[in-house]
Amino acid sequence: QVQLVESGGGLVQAGGSLRLSCAASGRTFSRSPMAWFRQALGKEREFVATIYWGSRTYYRDSVKGRFTISRDGDKNTLYLQMSSLKPEDTAVYYCAADGDEFESLVDYSQTSPYDYWGHGTQVTVSS
Numbered sequence: 559q560v561q562l563v564e565s566g567g568g569l570v571q572a573g574g575s576l577r578l579s580c581a582a583s584g585r586t587f588s589r590s591p592m593a594w595f596r597q598a599l600g601k602e603r604e605f606v607a608t609i610y611w612g613s614r615t616y617y618r619d620s621v622k623g624r625f626t627i628s629r630d631g632d633k634n635t636l637y638l639q640m641s642s643l644k645p646e647d648t649a650v651y652y653c654a655a656d657g658d659e660f661e662s663l664v665d666y667s668q669t670s671p672y673d674y675w676g677h678g679t680q681v682t683v684s685s
Contacts (some may be wrong), residue, residue, distance in 0.1 A: 580653030
């Protein structure tokens with residue numbers, strides 16, 4: 559059974575940093591796109607960042623230069639390093655993984671390509 563388990567969320571002041579982790583079990587995703595999404599209270603789930611082809615990355619504009627997505631294949635773990643956090647980054651952050659290998663015509667900023675999801679970790683940024 560495949561599981562994705564997020565950790566590392568918490569309460570932080572604006573300008574602070576957090577590192578989220580997503581531990582995968584049940585299979586490896588070294589050849590598959592993985593991503594972070596977030597959902598603020600009362601809003602739709604939105605794309606944050608994705609990683610594919612090992613180390614190629616793509617971010618939503620509002621987090622470029624502040625967030626870094628990475629993964630450790632040996633540990634089968636996905637990370638999101640978040641810096642210069644803002645109150646508008648407050649949300650539940652979800653880890654997602656595609657069950658297939660990268661396909662160039664697929665839009666990985668959408669939720670639909672991802673087959674596996676974690677339960678989320680809360681990030682709260684105070685002003």
